[in-house]
Amino acid sequence: MSWKIVADPENNPSAGKSKFSIANQLIAHFLLSAFIILIICMSMLYWGLTQSLRGHTIAYMRDEIALIVLLLNTGDFEGLSRKIVSSGEKEYAKLYVRLLDGNNVPVIETPSMGHLIPATAFHPPVAYDLPKLHDYETIKVKGKTFIVETFAVNLKNGETRHVQFALDISNLEHIRRDYALKILAALMLGVSLAGLTGRYITVRGLRPLAAIADKTRQITANKLGERFSAQLWPLELSTLANSLDLMLDRLQESFERMRSYAANLAHEIRTPLGILRGEAEIALSRKRSSEEYERVIESSLEEYQRLTKIVESLLFLAMADSREVELKFEEIRVKDEIHNLQDYYSEYAQGKAFMVLCDPGLIVWADATLLRRAISNLISNAIKYAPSGAVITLEATNRGQSVDISVLDQGYGIEKEHLGRLFDRFYRVLGGGTANIKGSGLGLSIVRSIMILHGGTVSIESEVGQGTKVTLSFPVPLRQGVVA
DSSP states (O other), rough: OOOOOOOOTTTHHHHTSSSOOOHHHHHHHHHHHHHHHHHHHHHHHHHHHHHHHHHHHHHHHHEEEEEHHHHHHOOOOOHHHHHHHTTTOOOSSSSEEEEEESSSOEEEEEETTTHHGGGGGOOOOOEEEOGGGGEEEEEEEEEEEEEEEEEEEOTTOOOEEEEEEEEEHHHHHHHHHHHHHHHHHHHHHHHHHHHHHHHHHHHHHTTTHHHHHHHHHOTTTTTTTTTTTTSSSHHHHHHHHHHHHHHHHHHHHHHHHHHHHHHHHHHHHHHHHHHHHHHHHHSSSSSHHHHHHHHHHHHHHHHHHHHHHHHHHHHHHHHHHHOOOOOEEEEEEHHHHHHHHHHHHHHTTTTTTTEEEOOOOOOTEEEHHHHHHHHHHHHHHHHHHSSSOOOOEEEEESSSEEEEEEEEEOOOOHHHHHHTTTTTTTTTOOSSTTTOOOOSSHOOOOHHHHHHHHOOOOEEETTTTTTTEEEEEEEEOTTTOBBB
């Protein structure tokens, strides 16, 4: 013996779950956006700081170089010596200067420059000109960072002196690195705060969606009257709520029709079964003559025919719903079909007259059997619901894109509130003189199914006390028209 276990989605929380999470995706996008924005802003801040520091540093060095070259050109060697010696006394941005003769022999230099930056660390001298900000070279010596430059200055006496400049920017580099670390720490903190904020906003923003999910789980076949529009939803979810309400309206209507269908079906079958059982019990209650048994069998046969008709109608509707009906389209002369049906139903017209309004050459592209069945159902209804002496009009018209076949009676008429449900299965209008008229309530349902199979439509117009008009509209193929 083998057993098969089927998972129940309602009792299995993990069933149907997806690894895809809108909340996680929103948080990830929020984090990515915050990271990109923060890194761009902080990169711009860092770039601005470094450019500002370098700009001020280069401007300071350019001014110092211009002053020393001026002292050298004017021959103020005493002032030049004081300037060179004192330039390295500053705590930050110390400037080291070395003056060399034409043979590159040091004449004077800033104290401690000799063991910090040897003369060989500088590039060959270039002709002195007003320096530009990006012309200076940066070197690293003994763990310190310097901006260096070497100029060849021609004195008035024709001699040449070489001047080496080195600006210590190690402290500025330390400030830059410290600022970079603080920016990185601020970036990480900002991304973390953005993640927490994004999660809070996302969870709070998705609460209405979770509320819709919870409310949906509470809706069952017995609680189809619940609606979402009763609550105030965000604008983005109001469309979803309205769509769900429309879906629930359709489901509720379908369930109500199914319940009504089941109840009516049970009633329609129970009545003939009850008659058959009652007649059989009466027949068996005592011995009877052969004539009495014959009457019981004849009565039972009528009920059997009624049951057979109901079953055949339901079978046809089921096949039509599943598109299992095979159609054989052909060109049919409408007037011929109407006259044939008129001749057939004249025997059962019960004092009603027929009037036919149809072009002799009008044709329709349809399945002949189903066309006859649809028109027959309409004529049968007209005969049942029209009073004695009434005229039943059978009319066919070419509308260009459709061929309309109408059956108009002069019966009791139907109130407007019933018109929308006349094509429902087993739906019957009680009252207004029609309560005692027998019928299963499947005729118009079959007509509608036939028209759907043909790609056409059926419409009904009625006025109480004036009569009812039912119109079948068959689409016209391109090759169809009026033949002679």
